[in-house]
Amino acid sequence: MNVVVCVKQIPDPADPGALDPTTKTLKRDGKLILDESDSYGVEMALQLVTTAGGGEVTLVSMAPNGEVSGLRTALAMGAAKAILVSDDALAGSDALATAKVLAKAIQRVEGADLVLTATESSDGYTGTVPEQIAGLLDLPSVTFAKSISVEGSTIKIQRQTEAGYDDVECPLPAVVSVTAGVVEPRYPSFKGIMAAKSKPVDTLTVADLGLDASQVGWAGAGQQIVSIAEAPAREAGEVFEDDGTAAEKIVAFLDDLKVL
Amino acid sequence: MALSKIWVLAEATDGKVTTSTLELLTKARSLADTVEAIYSGGDADAIAGQLGEYGASKVYTTGDLAGALPGVPVSGAIAALVDGGNAPDAIIAATSYYGRDIAGRLSVKLDRTVITNNTDIEVDGSSLVTTEPVFGGTTDVKTTFTAAGPHLVLVRPKSFVAESAGGSAAAVETIAVPDGGKSAGAKVITRHVEEREGPSLDEAAVVVSGGRGLGEQEKYALIEELAKLLNAAPGASRAIVDAGWVPYSYQVGQTGKVVKPTVYIAAGISGATQHMVGMKGSKNIIAINKDAEAPIFAVSDLGIVGDVHKVLPQLIEALKAR
Numbered sequence: 001m002n003v004v005v006c007v008k009q010i011p012d013p014a015d016p017g018a019l020d021p022t023t024k025t026l027k028r029d030g031k032l033i034l035d036e037s038d039s040y041g042v043e044m045a046l047q048l049v050t051t052a053g054g055g056e057v058t059l060v061s062m063a064p065n066g067e068v069s070g071l072r073t074a075l076a077m078g079a080a081k082a083i084l085v086s087d088d089a090l091a092g093s094d095a096l097a098t099a100k101v102l103a104k105a106i107q108r109v110e111g112a113d114l115v116l117t118a119t120e121s122s123d124g125y126t127g128t129v130p131e132q133i134a135g136l137l138d139l140p141s142v143t144f145a146k147s148i149s150v151e152g153s154t155i156k157i158q159r160q161t162e163a164g165y166d167d168v169e170c171p172l173p174a175v176v177s178v179t180a181g182v183v184e185p186r187y188p189s190f191k192g193i194m195a196a197k198s199k200p201v202d203t204l205t206v207a208d209l210g211l212d213a214s215q216v217g218w219a220g221a222g223q224q225i226v227s228i229a230e231a232p233a234r235e236a237g238e239v240f241e242d243d244g245t246a247a248e249k250i251v252a253f254l255d256d257l258k259v260l
Numbered sequence: 261m262a263l264s265k266i267w268v269l270a271e272a273t274d275g276k277v278t279t280s281t282l283e284l285l286t287k288a289r290s291l292a293d294t295v296e297a298i299y300s301g302g303d304a305d306a307i308a309g310q311l312g313e314y315g316a317s318k319v320y321t322t323g324d325l326a327g328a329l330p331g332v333p334v335s336g337a338i339a340a341l342v343d344g345g346n347a348p349d350a351i352i353a354a355t356s357y358y359g360r361d362i363a364g365r366l367s368v369k370l371d372r373t374v375i376t377n378n379t380d381i382e383v384d385g386s387s388l389v390t391t392e393p394v395f396g397g398t399t400d401v402k403t404t405f406t407a408a409g410p411h412l413v414l415v416r417p418k419s420f421v422a423e424s425a426g427g428s429a430a431a432v433e434t435i436a437v438p439d440g441g442k443s444a445g446a447k448v449i450t451r452h453v454e455e456r457e458g459p460s461l462d463e464a465a466v467v468v469s470g471g472r473g474l475g476e477q478e479k480y481a482l483i484e485e486l487a488k489l490l491n492a493a494p495g496a497s498r499a500i501v502d503a504g505w506v507p508y509s510y511q512v513g514q515t516g517k518v519v520k521p522t523v524y525i526a527a528g529i530s531g532a533t534q535h536m537v538g539m540k541g542s543k544n545i546i547a548i549n550k551d552a553e554a555p556i557f558a559v560s561d562l563g564i565v566g567d568v569h570k571v572l573p574q575l576i577e578a579l580k581a582r
């Protein structure tokens with residue numbers, strides 16, 4: 001079983017950064033890390049390969065400045081190799097252009113049975129890239145998977161829904177987006193970290209993928225930010241240290257609002 | 261100047277159109293001369309009255325999808341309508357599982373970008389300007405489309421207030437679903453609905469949510485008991501949904517429900533940006549947290565710096581005593 005996992009490398013969410021006032025995109029100048037949301041896909045892929053008793057996990061990422069920090073983390077978890085697409089022409093890409101790049105990169109992985117993504121990234125969170133990749137590759141897809149099991153050329157998926165979950169079946173090859181928190185991502189071992197340093201990372205440009213630079217980046221974006229403004233802030237009200245009268249205060253507050 | 265036509269992706273459960281669909285129809289009415297709905301259930305005739313009442317003159321329906329996930333068949337049917345020379349200026353849907361899946365597929369078929377997570381839409385000439393809150397709602401980003409329509413827009417639920425237009429039932433027109441070819445085949449075998457007690461998160465006047473500060477799963481019973489006493493809907497932060505204490509349908513926030521109740525009570529919730537985007541629009545917010553520096557206090561109207569294990573039982577007793 002060969003699994004491709006799309007992993008996004010993002011600015012550390014603990015330091016969310018800012019939108020660049022001139023280019024109007026997220027500043028991505030600091031070191032990037034593996035999006036935590038993608039660690040679940042990596043873990044699930046590793047488990048599927050183990051269960052199948054053969055095959056490997058290939059990572060695919062698009063990131064500026066030849067960034068590999070996040071890829072190394074996922075390689076240290078156990079992925080075999082990675083494809084990184086990095087090109088100045090990609091700056092300003094919208095989700096559809098991102099999907100075009102990722103789809104082209106995925107096509108370079110031979111014998112891929114399954115493509116995994118997260119349901120949405122932590123920084124851009126459009127949540128449209130998985131279906132866009134599937135559409136571009138003309139593959140079936142299942143979003144919001146909580147669990148995946150393989151039976152021959154079919155996968156069985158528990159798909160989270162707004163009301164509960166659905167049991168879904170889908171033929172392979174397919175694209176599946178994985179919800180966060182459904183598996184426990186392993187911590188890379190020391191051995192894994194050392195091994196990751198020598199695992200192959202194939203770094204490609206837009207031209208290598210056979211894509212026209214006019215389809216991606218600022219040139220290809222079908223949208224443009226017209227303004228960035230501070231949202232009206234909510235005023236903080238009173239804050240009390242609980243001195244045993246907290247319940248009384250809450251009841252009085254609710255009484256005033258006539259919700260009791 | 262108004263646009264000439266907008267399509268709204270309509271969703272319904274058990275013959276009832278969702279509130280977020282009614283919100284979108286209401287908004288679309290103010291943006292375009294003609295509003296039509298796209299639907300993919302077997303009961304279009306049953307909901308045509310509600311869709312018409314909120315402004316849709318017509319509903320195009322694919323009919324029942326027989327268990328197929330909606331992305332491929334519905335985007336295919338819409339793309340065929342557009343190719344047939346019937347293109348609207350914009351297609352709008354809720355930021356829901358359904359809306360996201362269809363918009364993603366459709367964006368590839370039409371080679372159009374999708375602007376997501378919006379809370380407002382305005383008309384600007386023949387284009388649209390959308391508003392997307394970022395960084396936990398502290399910054400509003402306005403975006404416009406640079407290419408020709410149909411423009412694809414996803415809107416967060418609860419961004420608009422649904423208002424009836426008093427319209428008559430929408431005309432029902434069945435549209436063909438093209439063969440999905442290689443991309444077809446994902447199929448629902450069994451549906452599982454996790455029963456919830458009390459009012460729904462979408463509709464309740466009071467929402468009581470618990471977070472990791474409750475300490476352990478058993479303590480969520482305090483939230484449920486308080487919710488019952490207040491006729492409130494119980495909710496949760498993602499931390500305790502991920503931990504398996506409560507089902508996903510309880511989650512409030514960016515990847516869960518957006519709620520705007522009269523009162524939102526956050527107990528043992530820190531106030532991460534992804535939680536706040538789901539509840540900051542509440543009319544009144546009460547926060548209970550033992551850490552005086554917790555970000556939730558920046559948006560609360562009444563903040564209690566205290567231990568949920570003391571405050572919640574006292575509050576429950578006080579309410580029972582009334």
Ligand SMILES: Cc1cc2nc3c(=O)[nH]c(=O)nc-3n(C[C@H](O)[C@H](O)[C@H](O)COP(=O)(O)OP(=O)(O)OC[C@H]3O[C@@H](n4cnc5c(N)ncnc54)[C@H](O)[C@@H]3O)c2cc1C
Binds near residue numbers: 008009117129392
């Ligand atoms: C605040 C903000 C708002 C934005 N709004 C929009 C918008 O409305 N419309 C739009 O088209 N673009 C928008 N963008 C740009 C968009 O985020 C980028 O184009 C991004 O490259 C891809 O989208 P995403 O991260 O939102 O993808 P999502 O669809 O949220 O990502 C889902 C999954 O796809 C995979 N994936 C996504 N990107 C990569 C990558 N670079 N490498 C490897 N795997 C990846 C990951 O597994 C990820 O978890 C926005 C960006 C920001 C910062």
Ligand SMILES: Cc1cc2nc3c(=O)[nH]c(=O)nc-3n(C[C@H](O)[C@H](O)[C@H](O)COP(=O)(O)OP(=O)(O)OC[C@H]3O[C@@H](n4cnc5c(N)ncnc54)[C@H](O)[C@@H]3O)c2cc1C
Binds near residue numbers: 496514533535569
């Ligand atoms: C892409 C993405 C999407 C996300 N979507 C969502 C979402 O939809 N909804 C959501 O909620 N989160 C979401 N998150 C997660 C979010 O970032 C936070 O991790 C989460 O909201 C934290 O939950 P919490 O407040 O319960 O836990 P914590 O942040 O751990 O906070 C617990 C709080 O409890 C307090 N506390 C501890 N003990 C007590 C006590 N005895 N009495 C009183 N207070 C106590 C602590 O002071 C602390 O403030 C998302 C994250 C990402 C990356």
